[in-house]
Structures are given as C-alpha cells and as structure tokens.
Amino acid sequence: MRILDIGCGRKKIKGAIGLDFSSMSDADIIIDLNAERFPFEDNSFDFLYSSHTLEHLTMDGFWNVMREAYRILKNGGQFMIVVPYYHTSANLANPFHNNQLCFNEHTFRFLSSDYTTDSMPASHYATPSCPQWGLRYSANFELDLEFRTLAVTYYYYPEIKKLSEDEQFKARNTIPNAVDQICYSLSAVKPCPRRPEAGPVASGEDPSIYVVRQIAYLNEQIACATANHFDEQVTEKARSLLKGLSPHEDNMYVMSGVFIPVNQLVYVLDELIQSLQSQIDCFVAEEHKSAEDSP
Numbered sequence: 001m002r003i004l005d006i007g008c009g010r011k012k013i014k015g016a017i018g019l020d021f022s023s024m025s026d027a028d029i030i031i032d033l034n035a036e037r038f039p040f041e042d043n044s045f046d047f048l049y050s051s052h053t054l055e056h057l058t059m060d061g062f063w064n065v066m067r068e069a070y071r072i073l074k075n076g077g078q079f080m081i082v083v084p085y086y087h088t089s090a091n092l093a094n095p096f097h098n099n100q101l102c103f104n105e106h107t108f109r110f111l112s113s114d115y116t117t118d119s120m121p122a123s124h125y126a127t128p129s130c131p132q133w134g135l136r137y138s139a140n141f142e143l144d145l146e147f148r149t150l151a152v153t154y155y156y157y158p159e160i161k162k163l164s165e166d167e168q169f170k171a172r173n174t175i176p177n178a179v180d181q182i183c184y185s186l187s188a189v190k191p192c193p194r195r196p197e198a199g200p201v202a203s204g205e206d207p208s209i210y211v212v213r214q215i216a217y218l219n220e221q222i223a224c225a226t227a228n229h230f231d232e233q234v235t236e237k238a239r240s241l242l243k244g245l246s247p248h249e250d251n252m253y254v255m256s257g258v259f260i261p262v263n264q265l266v267y268v269l270d271e272l273i274q275s276l277q278s279q280i281d282c283f284v285a286e287e288h289k290s291a292e293d294s295p
Contacts, residue, residue: 002044002045002046003017003047004019004038005048005049006033006065006069007021007033007052007053007054008025008027009025009026009052009053010025010026011026012027013049016049017029019038020033033057033061035060035064037068038071040072042072043072043073044074046073046078047078048072048078048079048080049079050080050081050082054081054103055083055084055097055098057101059098062098066145066147067145070145070188075189075190076187076188076190077187078150078186078187079147079186079187079188080184080185081183082181082182083103083182084103084182085104085154085172085179085180085182086103087104087176088176088177088180089177103182105120105125108149109134109135110135110139111147112133112146113134113136114134114149115132115134116132117149119151124169133149137195142194142195143192146189147186147187147189148187148189149186150185150186151184151185152182153182153183153185154168155179155181155182156172156178156180157177157178157179160178208262210262210266211262211265211266214273217273218238218276221276222239222276224280225238225276230279230283234275234279235276238276241268244257253265255268
C-alpha cells in the first residue's frame with residue numbers, strides 16, 4: 001500500500017510518506033497545507049491518514065487538503081481523519097485551532113451525495129429539513145469531489161463511555177465534554193457524481209404550477225381525512241392554512257396576511273401533505289388487513 005500521513009508531526013506512520021508544514025516534524029516533504037498542491041500524481045495513493053491536523057488549518061486550507069486528498073487517492077482509496085470533537089472545552093479554548101471548522105457526525109455529509117449511510121443509524125443524523133445523509137448538493141456550485149463515509153468512531157470521556165449507545169447519542173447532542181475525539185473513515189468515489197437536475201424549480205417547471213398541484217392534492221387529502229375521521233388537529237391545520245392562502249402576483253402568495261414566495265410555500269405545503277399522507281397510508285393498510293382477515 002502507498003500511504004500518506006498528512007500533518008504527520010513527530011508521529012509519522014511507519015512506512016508512510018509524511019507531509020507537514022513544520023521543519024521540526026518527521027515529514028519527508030515540507031509543504032504549506034493551507035495553500036500548496038501536493039507533489040503527487042493523481043490516483044496514486046491507497047490510504048491517507050491525518051491526525052489532529054485539519055483543525056489547525058484555515059477554511060481555505062481545509063478545502064485545499066480535501067481536494068488534494070481526493071485527487072491523489074485511487075477510486076475506493078481511504079482517508080482516515082482524527083480531530084477533536086467540536087464542543088469539547090479544550091478544543092473551543094485552543095487558540096491554535098480554527099473553530100470555524102466544526103467536526104462532528106454531520107461534517108462529511110457535505111462531501112457526500114449518498115442518500116443513506118452505513119456509518120450510523122438515520123436517527124443519528126436525520127433532521128426535518130435534511131432527512132437524507134448526503135448534503136453535497138446543498139452547495140451552490142459543483143465541488144468536484146465525493147467521499148463516502150465508511151465509519152465514524154467516537155472517543156468518549158470515561159463517564160460517557162460506560163453508557164448505552166442511545167445514552168451516548170443523547171449525551172453528545174446535549175452536553176459538552178462527552179466526546180474527546182472523533183474519527184472518520186472516508187472512501188474516495190470516482191468518477192465524481194454530477195449534480196442532478198431535480199425538483200420543481202431545477203427541472204424548469206414553473207413552481208407556481210407545482211404549488212397549484214399541491215393545493216389540489218391537499219384538498220383531496222382533507223376530503224379523505226374528513227370522511228374517515230382522521231386526526232382532526234392535522235386536518236384542521238391544513239384546512240385553516242388553505243383558507244388563509246391566496247395567490248398574489250409575481251410568484252408570491254399571501255398566507256394569513258404574510259407574503260410567502262412559491263419556492264418556500266412548496267415546503268410548507270409538503271409538510272402538511274406528508275402528515276396527512278401518513279394517516280391515509282395507515283388507514284389504507286388497516287382496511288387492507290381487515291379485508292384479508294374477513295372470512
């Protein structure tokens with residue numbers, strides 16, 4: 001294997017080529033990691049390692065290292081990164097760290113377009129606005145690099161290490177000094193996937209037409225929910241929203257006296273549609289089961 005230790009310091013991996021910006025390190029090559037191109041050919045390394053280096057870089061330096069790492073890794077080559085967890089007291093206080101760089105379980109979602117990941121359960125990363133794992137396409141430009149997250153390892157403080165996995169998850173999301181370090185194992189995906197053209201706006205479809213379809217479907221759902229006595233709270237919320245909603249002009253609507261562009265209205269309506277749809281799906285499933293159980 002051809003191995004590169006990025007920011008090797010005085011603890012270079014045996015058999016690896018060492019890169020560092022300090023002449024006091026064990027590096028084979030002294031380089032400015034914040035700005036310089038790595039002196040290696042494309043697709044020439046099997047494994048990269050970086051321990052407690054990325055947090056010392058500038059934001060531009062972080063992107064320089066990630067782009068260069070992607071360039072020199074073979075397809076499927078791996079990059080192991082060890083950094084301090086973002087809200088440990090020592091990390092936040094360290095004047096030699098760049099705390100614009102936030103390293104937690106979400107960090108490398110932004111370098112992936114995978115819908116899911118095997119590195120952790122969905123409940124550990126999904127949010128209402130970002131239920132999928134990969135968030136690379138949230139950038140307003142093409143990054144031209146893609147890493148798959150193979151594994152995420154947490155090095156907990158002793159008192160947290162004794163807890164169950166669910167308790168550890170709660171601790172690292174609610175209190176500081178639960179996790180000391182975090183380790184990522186990434187894999188280079190080549191060729192780099194290209195940004196898809198998806199959604200009502202990106203596809204070229206007029207978002208106003210898309211909203212009209214949503215409103216029509218929501219009215220159908222309300223009729224179904226009313227006829228079958230679904231959760232009145234959800235149904236009434238949808239009914240009230242539609243009653244207070246009216247088109248304005250220039251791709252704008254008025255919602256209970258508040259202006260809202262159609263691009264944002266798509267998400268408001270979708271949340272209601274999904275809430276009602278889950279009830280409809282349950283109702284259909286129960287009806288189907290009852291039909292099967294009938295003699």
